[in-house]
Amino acid sequence: MITEWFNDARTRELTLLLDMDGTLIPFAATPEEAVVDGVVVELLQGLTECAHVAVVSGRTEAMLTDVAARLPAVYFVGEHGAWRAEQGHGAPVYLPSVELDELEAALRALAAGAPGAIIERKRCSVCLHWRQVPPGAREALITAAESRVEEWLEVHGDFERLDGVENVEVRHRAVHKGTAVQWMRARFPGARLLAIGDDVTDEDLFASLGPDDLGVAVGHGRRTRARARVDGVPEVRALLGWLRASRLNRAGGPPMPTVYQVGAVSARAPQRLLVVSNRLPAPPARGRHREVGGLASALELALRRHEGVWLGWSGRDRDPGLAIDLDLDAAPPRAHFDYPTGWRTSFYGGFCNRSLWPLMHCMPDRARYVDEEWHAYVEANRAYARLASELVEPDAAVWAQDYHLLLVGQELRQRGHTGRLGMFLHVPFPPKDVFDTMPWARPILTAMLDFDVLGFHTHGWARNFVDCVDQLVGPGRIRPGQIGVFPIGTDPDRFAAAGAAADRADVSGMRLVSGDRKLLLGVDRLDYSKGIPARLEAFARLLELFPQWRGQVSFVQVSVPSRSDVPEYAELRDKVEHLVGRINGSFGEADWVPVRYLYRSYEPDVLAQLYRAADVAIVTPLRDGMNLVAKEFVAAQDPDDPGVMLLSRFAGAAEEMTAALLTNPWHIDGMAADLDVALRMPRDERIARHRQLAEVVWRDTAERWADSFLDKLLTK
Ligand SMILES: [Mg+2]
Numbered sequence: 173m174i175t176e177w178f179n180d181a182r183t184r185e186l187t188l189l190l191d192m193d194g195t196l197i198p199f200a201a202t203p204e205e206a207v208v209d210g211v212v213v214e215l216l217q218g219l220t221e222c223a224h225v226a227v228v229s230g231r232t233e234a235m236l237t238d239v240a241a242r243l244p245a246v247y248f249v250g251e252h253g254a255w256r257a258e259q260g261h262g263a264p265v266y267l268p269s270v271e272l273d274e275l276e277a278a279l280r281a282l283a284a285g286a287p288g289a290i291i292e293r294k295r296c297s298v299c300l301h302w303r304q305v306p307p308g309a310r311e312a313l314i315t316a317a318e319s320r321v322e323e324w325l326e327v328h329g330d331f332e333r334l335d336g337v338e339n340v341e342v343r344h345r346a347v348h349k350g351t352a353v354q355w356m357r358a359r360f361p362g363a364r365l366l367a368i369g370d371d372v373t374d375e376d377l378f379a380s381l382g383p384d385d386l387g388v389a390v391g392h393g394r395r396t397r398a399r400a401r402v403d404g405v406p407e408v409r410a411l412l413g414w415l416r417a418s419r420l421n422r423a424g425g426p427p428m429p430t431v432y433q434v435g436a437v438s439a440r441a442p443q444r445l446l447v448v449s450n451r452l453p454a455p456p457a458r459g460r461h462r463e464v465g466g467l468a469s470a471l472e473l474a475l476r477r478h479e480g481v482w483l484g485w486s487g488r489d490r491d492p493g494l495a496i497d498l499d500l501d502a503a504p505p506r507a508h509f510d511y512p513t514g515w516r517t518s519f520y521g522g523f524c525n526r527s528l529w530p531l532m533h534c535m536p537d538r539a540r541y542v543d544e545e546w547h548a549y550v551e552a553n554r555a556y557a558r559l560a561s562e563l564v565e566p567d568a569a570v571w572a573q574d575y576h577l578l579l580v581g582q583e584l585r586q587r588g589h590t591g592r593l594g595m596f597l598h599v600p601f602p603p604k605d606v607f608d609t610m611p612w613a614r615p616i617l618t619a620m621l622d623f624d625v626l627g628f629h630t631h632g633w634a635r636n637f638v639d640c641v642d643q644l645v646g647p648g649r650i651r652p653g654q655i656g657v658f659p660i661g662t663d664p665d666r667f668a669a670a671g672a673a674a675d676r677a678d679v680s681g682m683r684l685v686s687g688d689r690k691l692l693l694g695v696d697r698l699d700y701s702k703g704i705p706a707r708l709e710a711f712a713r714l715l716e717l718f719p720q721w722r723g724q725v726s727f728v729q730v731s732v733p734s735r736s737d738v739p740e741y742a743e744l745r746d747k748v749e750h751l752v753g754r755i756n757g758s759f760g761e762a763d764w765v766p767v768r769y770l771y772r773s774y775e776p777d778v779l780a781q782l783y784r785a786a787d788v789a790i791v792t793p794l795r796d797g798m799n800l801v802a803k804e805f806v807a808a809q810d811p812d813d814p815g816v817m818l819l820s821r822f823a824g825a826a827e828e829m830t831a832a833l834l835t836n837p838w839h840i841d842g843m844a845a846d847l848d849v850a851l852r853m854p855r856d857e858r859i860a861r862h863r864q865l866a867e868v869v870w871r872d873t874a875e876r877w878a879d880s881f882l883d884k885l886l887t888k
Contacts (some may be wrong), residue, residue: 191369445480470874557583671808
């Protein structure tokens with residue numbers, strides 16, 4: 173097939189898209205040392221006699237301007253698409269991303285402590301290279317850089333992370349090599365494309381090619397979307413030399429070098445169980461430790477045990493998108509795909525996060541219903557179902573996760589899927605009068621009934637769902653055994669061990685600052701459902717109503733950045749910061765700052781120590797599917813001197829964790845009084861309550877959650 177393509181290519185109009193470093197010229201230790209020598213210049217010049225030629229590189233404008241001027245017949249795309257040159261003259265395509273300055277500064281600070289680390293800043297990206305960092309210093313640098321990058325990305329939704337072989341890069345989403353395909357195609361619409369490249373950024377080239385084009389990956393180490401491979405740089409040069417000679421009908425040219433066909437990416441997985449979620453967790457970077465949330469690790473464990481495969485969004489947007497990239501060698505096997513552009517705002521940011529999220533959390537006044545976004549939701553669910561049915565046999569079991577995919581069961585049935593279908597809802601389910609404000613309440617409920625198992629965290633959420641179906645769809649529609657309650661948990665042993673370990677610097681620092689004062693702790697994703705403003709008000713009220721606590725307590729609120737591209741979240745951030753300022757201004761003393769507000773994330777091990785250092789955890793969401801902070805806090809306590817948990821009655825966790833001090837986050841005075849009770853609770857009572865809570869936490873773990881759901885799904 174590959175040989176045929178090349179035979180054909182000898183006579184057809186052809187556009188070449190060629191990566192530079194690692195493709196046309198061998199790798200050098202630093203980008204600056206990789207010289208574009210006379211051989212390459214001559215090769216490119218020669219190719220322009222018989223084809224349209226574009227060099228598509230990650231190199232900066234400064235490193236390409238000179239060579240572009242020497243080769244005016246060659247098109248140049250630099251900085252992954254942020255800069256282009258035509259007829260020897262370059263021009264930027266995108267304005268510089270000034271937001272990156274902050275991240276660049278942070279990465280430079282980290283690099284300063286690791287000899288050999290290089291920071292490469294481009295118009296729309298910044299990259300940290302550790303190729304030359306000694307092995308002993310690498311792990312610490314990588315871990316610190318990754319956590320800084322992830323934190324930054326959380327509030328900069330227009331950027332994405334790329335993991336290279338020995339680097340991590342953050343780049344604007346719109347800037348990628350695939351744009352070069354569109355650019356050259358627009359210039360030469362009739363030409364076939366041949367794209368050659370060696371690294372992960374070239375996958376964007378390959379993904380944008382059409383069925384008549386050909387992608388060639390250089391080297392063998394990496395999974396690729398290209399349909400062919402060559403061994404290395406010498407073979408690329410030989411291939412291009414052969415192509416030129418044969419297109420110009422020169423006799424006595426070199427023979428065609430070996431081009432291997434890449435084993436067709438089998439679209440069908442042999443697995444009997446498919447988990448489908450909106451997004452896949454990030455893949456493990458090569459040979460590196462990776463931190464994943466409790467849910468992801470529970471699902472991964474269950475998938476390995478049941479030999480299943482996981483399908484979800486890659487986190488990238490690339491047109492046309494929606495092509496499965498199946499990695500059966502990963503553990504568990506993963507299948508991911510790119511969103512078409514537009515889905516991020518209409519489907520994910522739109523219907524999922526601005527309609528369903530507030531509705532499910534019983535905040536209909538925050539929900540908005542836009543017809544176009546509903547259509548995007550239907551279209552996306554249909555696409556997930558199509559991909560699922562391409563991936564596994566029609567009788568395989570499919571377990572869909574959460575509110576993004578409520579219609580997937582129905583769509584799969586319509587495609588003739590006969591296997592068992594399950595859905596677990598990680599969010600609450602609202603009462604009928606609230607759910608009924610959703611214009612598409614009936615079609616959603618009807619679609620959900622096509623799942624054989626519908627799982628909820630609590631009996632309360634399950635009851636609400638049953639009520640909704642009875643009243644909005646009709647009685648008798650729910651089949652026996654269709655509804656199940658599976659309270660999710662955490663990995664308590666891990667939090668217990670981390671809590672008991674020696675203090676990390678962040679935590680000892682905090683202890684030092686709080687001194688002998690009682691420590692109140694809140695840890696939440698910054699989301700309006702978490703009730704952070706109400707809890708700050710309650711803390712202020714505590715200081716008013718019970719002035720004996722002034723100077724005696726410190727409240728540490730950790731808010732993990734989240735969805736900052738949605739306007740409501742930016743407003744919430746302002747509101748919280750304003751409240752913190754007001755409280756500290758009204759009550760603070762020279763030697764006492766009442767509230768310490770930390771807008772950042774912590775690794776689980778540091779969190780565990782914070783939990784253990786706290787006297788009272790304030791877990792007071794206005795509404796929450798479960799709330800794992802509550803369970804992590806309990807797991808991390810010293811059983812002989814445990815802290816108190818003040819828990820909202822409206823968190824799913826409250827249904828099981830009845831030994832916590834339950835409070836009503838809508839009642840500020842009441843919460844202040846409950847805080848006073850928590851602060852005064854005698855040790856015996858704390859121990860007794862903690863014992864009961866620990867029983868729940870060690871019983872309903874993340875692992876048990878996955879196993880019990882799958883037991884029900886896989887046995888009729
Ligand atoms: Mg390269």
